Amino acid sequence: YKVYSSLQSEGLEKESIFSDFEVLHAHTARLEGKVALITGAASGIGKATASKFISNGAKVVIADIQQQLGQVTAYELGPNATFIACDVSKESDISNAVDFTISKHSQLDIMYANAGVACNTPPSIVDLDLAVFDRVMNINVRGVIAGMKHASRVMIPRKTGSILCTASVTGLMGGLAQHTYSVSKFAVIGIVKSVAAELSKHGIRVNCISPFAIPTPFVLEEMSRIFPGVDIQRLIEITQNAGVLEGTNCEPNDIANAALYLASDDAKYVSGHNLVVDGGFTSFKTLEFPAPDQVH
Ligand code: NAD
Numbered sequence: 001y002k003v004y005s006s007l008q009s010e011g012l013e014k015e016s017i018f019s020d021f022e023v024l025h026a027h028t029a030r031l032e033g034k035v036a037l038i039t040g041a042a043s044g045i046g047k048a049t050a051s052k053f054i055s056n057g058a059k060v061v062i063a064d065i066q067q068q069l070g071q072v073t074a075y076e077l078g079p080n081a082t083f084i085a086c087d088v089s090k091e092s093d094i095s096n097a098v099d100f101t102i103s104k105h106s107q108l109d110i111m112y113a114n115a116g117v118a119c120n121t122p123p124s125i126v127d128l129d130l131a132v133f134d135r136v137m138n139i140n141v142r143g144v145i146a147g148m149k150h151a152s153r154v155m156i157p158r159k160t161g162s163i164l165c166t167a168s169v170t171g172l173m174g175g176l177a178q179h180t181y182s183v184s185k186f187a188v189i190g191i192v193k194s195v196a197a198e199l200s201k202h203g204i205r206v207n208c209i210s211p212f213a214i215p216t217p218f219v220l221e222e223m224s225r226i227f228p229g230v231d232i233q234r235l236i237e238i239t240q241n242a243g244v245l246e247g248t249n250c251e252p253n254d255i256a257n258a259a260l261y262l263a264s265d266d267a268k269y270v271s272g273h274n275l276v277v278d279g280g281f282t283s284f285k286t287l288e289f290p291a292p293d294q295v296h
Pocket of ligand 1: 039042043045064086087088115116139166167169210212213215216217219
């Protein structure tokens with residue numbers, strides 16, 4: 001009202017003020033009327049994305065294995081967020097989460113299969129713990145494809161939808177993480193291409209985002225295994241300083257912005273894509289020559 005009054009006192013016509021507000025609203029509420037289901041949204045990237053989607057007009061169902069934290073997160077995000085307990089390694093939990101979303105909001109426009117875990121297994125292939133490998137694949141790969149399966153079930157009849165998932169820079173290059181985690185993310189990028197191929201004929205887009213390292217709880221847990229005894233603040237610093245783009249670092253909100261773009265109609269012709277958010281890390285390698293004065 002204050003803005004309206006001051007614009008009116010500057011002599012602007014009522015109609016012109018309201019049409020400007022409409023343009024502003026359309027720009028800021030890019031998911032108006034949409035319903036999203038986000039797995040692993042009690043914390044980190046999923047939580048930041050839930051918050052971003054809600055501030056852009058969406059209703060969001062937060063699905064996570066952490067019941068208490070999930071409920072706190074939903075409460076924090078306000079009336080447009082609802083929590084449902086879900087372990088993505090159980091197909092029935094994913095199916096329930098999709099059905100719950102439909103019963104609550106009558107539709108599902110955006111499925112973000114984001115939940116993922118790191119792995120605690122010796123780094124060498126020689127010592128690979130295959131039980132850990134199976135557990136991580138169950139969550140990071142099977143959980144993602146199960147999310148796509150059940151989202152498709154309700155999206156295909158409506159001939160519209162946007163499916164997202166979180167891959168990683170470790171799914172683009174070897175050597176950035178333990179084999180198990182890295183392989184799981186290579187698989188996610190493959191799943192996106194395979195499923196996008198089929199769902200394109202139903203008007204459904206399928207994309208993923210590949211973030212660089214962000215000091216969220218699971219990364220810090222992994223870092224504390226690599227650097228035992230080092231305090232948390234130092235681990236955050238080490239993670240943030242690992243990037244190549246000077247003056248900034250990768251944050252959950254950067255991924256939420258990428259997800260907002262891919263989920264919204266701004267990306268209406270984008271499918272099968274892996275949107276890499278890494279400050280250029282996987283795009284180049286600089287040559288490391290010795291300093292000229294040391295070459296004789
Ligand atoms: P996070 O630890 O903050 O969040 C992960 C969430 O997933 C947690 O809330 C956790 O409870 C939930 N979760 C774990 N197992 C689950 C299961 N079986 N079922 C349902 N929910 C489960 O970490 P984050 O960084 O926000 O991770 C989100 C995604 O981003 C993961 O897929 C991760 O692999 C990916 N990723 C993270 C980074 C990073 O550096 N943080 C980089 C690349 C990719």
